[in-house]
Amino acid sequence: MDLRKKLGPLLDDPALGKARSASVIDVATGEPLYGRAAGTPMTPASTVKIATMAAALSALGPDHRIATTVTSTPDARRITLVGGGDATLGRAGLRALADDTARALRDRGVTKVEFRYDTSLYSGRREHPIGPNDNIAPVVALMADQGRLNTSRGGPAPRSGDPAGDAARFFAGLLRERGIRTSAPPEPGKPPKGSETVARTYSRPLSDLVERALTESDNDIAESLARQTAIAAREPASFEGAGRAVGAELKKLGLPVTGARFADGSGLNRQGRVSAALLTALLARAADPARPELRPVLTGLPVAGFNGTLRGRYADAGPAAGLIRAKTGTLTGVNALAGTVVDARGRLLAFAFMAGSTPAPGTAQKALDRLSAALVP
Template sequence: MPERKALQLTAVSAAVGLVLAGAAAGLAGPWDSGQRTAERARAAAQAPAGGVHHAPQDPKPPAVRPTPAPAPSAPAVLRALPPAPPAARPLAPALDPLLGASGLGRTRTAAVVDAATGRLLYGSGAGTPMTPASTVKIATAAAALTALGPDHRIPTTVAARPDARALTLVGGGDPTLDRARLAALATGTAKALRTRKVTAVTLTYDTSLYTGPARHRIGPNDNIALVTPLMTAGARLEGSPAAGPAPRSADPAGDTARTFAELLTAQGVTVRPPTPAKAPKDAKPLATTRSAPLSALVERMLTDSDNDLAEALARQTALAGGRPAGFDGGSKAVRAQLAKLGLPLDGAVVADGSGLDRGNRLSARLLAGLLARAADPDRPALRPILTGLPVGGFSGTLKDRYADGSPGAGLVRAKTGTLTGVNALAGTVVGPDGRLLAFAFLAADTASPYEAQPALDALAAALTR
C-alpha cells in the first residue's frame, strides 16, 4: 500500500506559515510580470465596475499635499488577517480517493508541502523516483537561476579580425534570437564597419560553444530543434506556431547566418556567402545582441513548456560550472546545482533539460521541495519559477484546462508533463486557510492523457478547497 501522510502543524507554525505563505503567494500572483498582461486584461474585462470615486474636492490642491486619507474600504482591507487554524486540515480524506482514480494508471505518487515551512503535509510514494516528463523543467529552471542569477543574458556576437574585413557570427546559445534582433545586430555591425571605412567582408559562423550531438536522443521530432548555439526563433520554419510542436530547420545555424548576411547586405555591405568556422583568436567583438534576462527566459520556458529553451538553459548552467555544454554536461551541471539547494536527490536522474528523455527520474517530494524553495523569501532569485507557472484556465499549457467553471481556474499554477503513458502536474495553490501549498502528482503507465489530465487537475483543485 502506498504511504499516506497527513502531518498536523502547531498553532504557532500555522500562524507563521500563513504570514509567509501570504507573502509568497503575493510574489507569485498571476499579475506580477509582463507575461501576465493577457491575464490581467482578461480579468479586468470580466470584473464588474464599481469602487469609490476619489476626485479631489478642491480644484486647486495645496502646494504641499497632505498624506492621503484611506479610502472608505481601507479599514476592512487593512485589518490584520485572522489567525490561522490551530492545525492544518488533514489532506488524506480529500486526496486519497482522487489519487486512486483509474485514469492515473498503474503507478501514481504525490507530495504536498507547506511552502512556508517545507514540511510534508501529504505523501504517497513521495520519495519514489518517477519519469517527470516536462515537470523536469522546474529542476532546469532552479539550476540555471542558482548558477547564473535572474539577470543573466545570453549574447549573440559579431566578432571581427583587426582589419574588420573578416567577420564571425558567434552563437552564444540563445534560441529566442529573432529576426528583429538579428536585423538590429546587422545595423550595429554595419555602423561599426562604416566607421572603419569597410564596405566588403567575409562572413563565417561559429557554433563551437556546444559539444556532443546536436540532435536530442529521441531523434527527429517536431517538439525540439537541433540543439545548436546559433538559431533564430527556435529554428521554427516560417509560418509555424510560436509555441508547441512545429516543423524545424535542418540547418538552424546556417539559416541564421544566411539571414544575417542578407540583412547586412541591405545595410550596404557586400558579404560573401557565409561558411562555418570557429572565430579566429584575434577576433574582437564588433556588435552584440543579448537575450531577455534569465528570469524572463525561465518564465517563458515554463509557461509554454519550451523544449528548445530548456535545453539551452541546461547548457548555460553547464558553462557557468565549467562543464562541456552538451547533453551530458548539462545534465551533470543541473544535478550539481540542485544539490546546493539542500533537497534529497536520492534516485534522481537528470538526463536532459526538457523532459523529453524517458531516462529522467525525479520524485514528487523533490519537485514539491523545489517549488517550496522558490517561495522562500531568502531565495528571491528563484521566484521566476513561481511566476512562470501556467495558470489554470488562463495561460500556457493550462490555458485549456480548468475550464467551464472548474474550482481550480485562476487558482492552480502548475507545470504540466506529458509523454506517452506518463502524465504529471507540479505547482502551487493557496489553500483555504491561506497557506501556500507546493504539490507534485506523477502518474505512469497511463492509458490516455484525456483520462489522466482531468484526474491530476482534480487533485490540484482539491487543495484549493
C-alpha cells in the same frame, strides 16, 4: 482538511495508470502534508523544467543575459557570428545586430567581408535523443526563431535541420541589404586569434526566459538554459554536461536529488527521473524569502484555466480556475502536474502528482486536475 481521505481515492483513479506518486507540503514550514511514493523517482516529462529553471537561476542569477556576438579580425576583412546559446534570438534581434555590424564595418571603410559562424560553445550531439521532432529544434548555440519553418511563436512546428546555418545565411542577407557583401556563402568557423567584438545583441533577462519556458513549456529555451548552467559550472555544454550541472546546482540548494537523473533540460527524454518530493521541495525553495533569485520559478507557472499549458484545463474541476498555478508534464503514457495553491487556512501549498503507464492523456490530465483542485478551499 484530511488530505489522505480527500486525495487517496482521487489518486487511485484508473486513469492515472499503474504507477502513481504524490507529494503535498506546507511551503512555509516544509512539513509534508500528504505523500504516496513521494521519494520514488519517476519520468517527470516537462515538470523537470522546474528543476532546470531553478538550477539556471541559482547558477547565473535572474539578471543574466545571453549574448550573440559579431567579431572581426583587426583588418575587418573577416567577421564571425558567434552563437551564445540564445534560443529566443529572432529576426528582429539579428536585424539590430546587422545594423550595428554594418555601421562598424563602414566606419572602417569595409564593404566586403569573409563571413563565418561559430557554434562551438556547445558540444556533443545536436539532435535531441527523441530525434527530429516538431517539439524541439536541433540543440545548437546559434538559431533564429527556434529554427521554425513557419511563422509560429510557440508550440509544435516544423523545424530546420540546420538552424545555425539558416540564421547565418539570413544574417548575410541582412548585411547585403546594408551594403556589406560577403565573399562567399557563410561557413562554420571560429573567430581567428586577435579578433575583436564589433557588435552584440542580448537576450531578455534570465528571469523572463524562465517565465516563458515554464508558462509555454518551451523546450528550446529549457535546453538552452540547461547548457548555460553547464557553462557556468565549467561542464561541457552537452546533454550529459548539462545534466550533471543541474544536479550539482540543486544539491547546492540542499534539495533531495538522490535517485534523480537529469537526462535533458526539457523533459522530452524518457530516461529522466525526478521524485514528487523533489518537485515540491524545488517549489518551496523558490518561495523562500532568502532565495529571491528563484522567484521566477513560481511566477512563471501557468495559471489554471487562464494561460500557457493550463489555458484549456480545469473546466470540469470546480472552482480551481485562477487559483492553481502548475507546470504540466506530458509524454505518451506519462502525465504529471506540479505547482502551488493556497488552502483554506491561508497556507501556500506545493504539490506534485506523477503518473506512469497512463492509458489516455485526456483522462489522465482531468484526473490530475481533480487532484490539485481538491486542495482548493
